[in-house]
Amino acid sequence: xxxxxxxxxxxxxxxxxxxxxxxxxxxxxxxxxxxxxxxxxxxxxxxxxxxxxxxxxxxxxxxxxxxxxx
Amino acid sequence: xxxxxxxxxxxxxxxxxxxxxxxxxxxxxxxxxxxxxxxxxxxxxxxxxxxxxxxxxxxxxxxxxxxxxxxxxxxxxxxxxxxxxxxxxxxxxxxxxxxxxxxxxxxxxxxxxxxxxxxxxxxxxxxxxxxxxxxxxxxxxxxxxxxxxxxxxxxxxxxxxxxxxxxxxxxxxxxxxxxxxxxxxxxxxxxxxxxx
Numbered sequence: 573x574x575x576x577x578x579x580x581x582x583x584x585x586x587x588x589x590x591x592x593x594x595x596x597x598x599x600x601x602x603x604x605x606x607x608x609x610x611x612x613x614x615x616x617x618x619x620x621x622x623x624x625x626x627x628x629x630x631x632x633x634x635x636x637x638x639x640x641x642x
Numbered sequence: 643x644x645x646x647x648x649x650x651x652x653x654x655x656x657x658x659x660x661x662x663x664x665x666x667x668x669x670x671x672x673x674x675x676x677x678x679x680x681x682x683x684x685x686x687x688x689x690x691x692x693x694x695x696x697x698x699x700x701x702x703x704x705x706x707x708x709x710x711x712x713x714x715x716x717x718x719x720x721x722x723x724x725x726x727x728x729x730x731x732x733x734x735x736x737x738x739x740x741x742x743x744x745x746x747x748x749x750x751x752x753x754x755x756x757x758x759x760x761x762x763x764x765x766x767x768x769x770x771x772x773x774x775x776x777x778x779x780x781x782x783x784x785x786x787x788x789x790x791x792x793x794x795x796x797x798x799x800x801x802x803x804x805x806x807x808x809x810x811x812x813x814x815x816x817x818x819x820x821x822x823x824x825x826x827x828x829x830x831x832x833x834x835x836x837x838x
Binding site: 586 | 651653654655658659662663664665669670672673676678679680683684686687690691693694697698700701704705707710712801802
């Protein structure tokens with residue numbers, strides 16, 4: 573059962589403009605979310621590197637300590 | 643002038659020590675570099691989140707405006723509008739919809755009834771609330787092998803007017819205990835003695 577429904581729209585131009593803006597906002601949000609995802613992975617990688625570097629540094633300091641301390 | 647007394651420590655491998663010291667300093671510098679990179683990434687994230695917030699605000703604003711510009715409608719006006727295009731057969735179909743879609747008896751809505759128990763209850767002939775009201779819970783329990791307490795808990799709302807089977811405690815309360823019988827006998831004896 574299909575019934576045609578007609579709705580009278582007065583401000584067609586304004587509505588189209590608003591829909592266009594909404595569409596733009598949605599695409600902007602999509603891009604932002606993608607960028608955020610990339611940044612998040614980058615941050616994870618940097619933290620991982622930092623952790624490794626700190627571990628390495630701590631071993632060096634330990635060795636120095638062992639040499640100096642009697 | 644007070645000078646601290648110098649303190650010397652013998653080092654076995656000076657080159658190794660030197661290397662470790664230098665490497666430690668190098669690592670420290672790398673750590674600082676990485677932390678700066680992390681800082682910039684965080685700044686970028688902050689900026690992106692601000693943009694995101696701005697976008698959401700503008701979207702909300704636009705949606706409100708859109709709602710304002712779109713024609714208002716309510717259920718009645720839509721029905722009225724649709725009725726212009728509906729033939730008699732359509733109207734009949736629409737009228738039939740609520741009848742066919744009358745809420746079906748759903749046993750899963752009752753507490754403590756899983757699919758297996760629902761299947762057993764269907765097999766025992768429970769297809770409506772009336773069936774539950776008509777049938778005795780203990781009989782239903784025997785037929786379905788579902789514990790009586792579970793059935794009582796599940797159909798509490800349906801059988802609320804019916805008398806629930808008495809619990810053992812309440813039965814015990816209603817039956818006269820031995821002490822009461824003995825007391826009654828004693829009272830009889832006392833009466834007889836008084837008469838003598």
